[in-house]
Amino acid sequence: MDDIELHRERILRHVSPIITGRFVGFQASYTREVRIGRPLALAVFVTAGIAQLLAAIFRMRPARRSLKDLRKGPEFLVTPVRLRDDLGQTYEIEMHGQLPQSALHRGDLVQVRTQPQADPTLPVRLTQVVNLTTMQPLTPRIPTQWSHLGPALLLQAVVGLAVAGTLLAAWLG
Known part of the structure; x- marks a missing residue:
């Protein structure tokens, strides 16, 4: 010893x-x-993608991040x-x-x-x-999942969700 x-x-x-x-x-x-969970990252990525598509139509510059970057956390x-x-x-x-x-x-x-x-x-x-x-x-204080995703991407996700909800309501109605 x-x-x-x-x-x-x-x-x-x-x-x-x-x-x-x-x-x-x-x-x-x-x-x-x-690490950010796959369902959360995928939901934000898809709904923000809808807003990014609209931004591309109106020739605006959206904030873009890959799904891999979002999952990294x-x-x-x-x-x-x-x-x-x-x-x-x-x-x-x-x-x-x-x-x-x-x-x-x-x-x-x-x-x-x-x-x-x-x-x-x-x-x-x-x-x-x-x-x-x-x-x-x-x-x-530590960074959170929400601070990692960022306000711009979360705002795009909310707009994308609203557009998808509106289109779904119009299609069903």
Whole structure:
């Protein structure tokens, strides 16, 4: 057995929704991609395509994106966060998105609200943190599916849906 293994800190997975402890620090960040479901991407793609067809008829420049680009989804920053409770046990949780650098300092007393992730092998996800040292509530912000699709494409999808609904109503009526 190596000396390194004797001194390796044991990192625990926490299961309750609220953790109170001291902020130990942030670990190295990395990015993770959120995939958008095929039905949603296909519905937006088709209905926006109807509006794009109308825009082409009236010689306007619509926003165009491929179905592959829509399915790819937004990337967001994942930062493992370590906390130590009163018993000296260290917990690792994941923070999705970003917080201001000055929001947390090593040794700050924090209360963290967590949520389990879809993949049970991943640590719980931080949804909100209250720095009890400064009494500052903090919520990391991450990109959503809707922000990834963008207002222009969503507006085109709504227009395309309205045109398709109108044509369907005229055809049935």
